[in-house]
Amino acid sequence: MSQEDSPVSRSILTMSQVNSLSDKDFIRTFGNVFENCSLAAAAVVRRRPFSSLRHMHAEMCSFVDQLPKKGREGILRNLARIGNPPSSRNPQSRESYQEQRSVGLHDLTKEERSMLDSLNNDYYRKFGFPFVICVRLNRKEAILQKLAKRLHSTAAIELHTGIEEVKKIVLLRLKNLVIEKLDSKL
Incomplete structure (x- = not known):
């Protein structure tokens, strides 16, 4: 099932709903906020619960900031x-x-x-x-x-x-x- 097929990817979620998603649905739903890189969503799924959208964003950014140089370059290479x-x-x-x-x-x-x-x-x-x-x-x-x-x-x-x-x-x-x-x- 692709990210587009995820039952939760087509609706806007509250933070309570985000925090209640199964790991699999979380990764499906947020797996492309970093272009073609579901690894970022997979890396932060265990950092829940998030208190806000800003908190969730900060956790995702922290994951990227902690990557070695080659990993950050890889994030960029995933973009078209x-x-x-x-x-x-x-x-x-x-x-x-x-x-x-x-x-x-x-x-x-x-x-x-x-x-x-x-x-x-x-x-x-x-x-x-x-x-x-x-x-x-x-x-x-x-x-x-x-x-x-x-x-x-x-x-x-x-x-x-x-x-x-x-x-x-x-x-x-x-x-x-x-x-x-x-x-x-x-």
């Missing part, structure tokens, strides 16, 4: 290249596709497509992982500008920046799955 359609060489989740489409990254002009492809290729060759930005917090023009600018950064800075962008993506994806109201009990 921005603006490229899904393919076997560019696996992209339903969430990522929708996020990128919502800001126009799948409706680029020929010039924009050429520039994005060139910058994406240069970035990947330089750093060994795709450019990562929280597209939901940016416009298409800003994304292209930031990609060009960050291409001149160092590998250490880009690893840090990429992970921080992933954390923003995770928070927004969690907000799509968990209601932020206060529960009366855990």
Whole structure:
């Protein structure tokens, strides 16, 4: 059964419901908040109960922060290249596709497509992982500008920046799955 088939993945949950999920349903439901990386959900499932969405997000971020450098790079490598359609060489989740489409990254002009492809290729060759930005917090023009600018950064800075962008993506994806109201009990 895929994450999309999970009986709980299609509805917004309260924190009480999140804390009551079986381990299997928790991993199915939250397995893609980190793109193509159910390991993050599996790693934090035992850290429940969470007191809030922010607490849950903090635990997920803590898991990533504790990974060695190669592990953090792996988190980034799980992400699809921005603006490229899904393919076997560019696996992209339903969430990522929708996020990128919502800001126009799948409706680029020929010039924009050429520039994005060139910058994406240069970035990947330089750093060994795709450019990562929280597209939901940016416009298409800003994304292209930031990609060009960050291409001149160092590998250490880009690893840090990429992970921080992933954390923003995770928070927004969690907000799509968990209601932020206060529960009366855990």
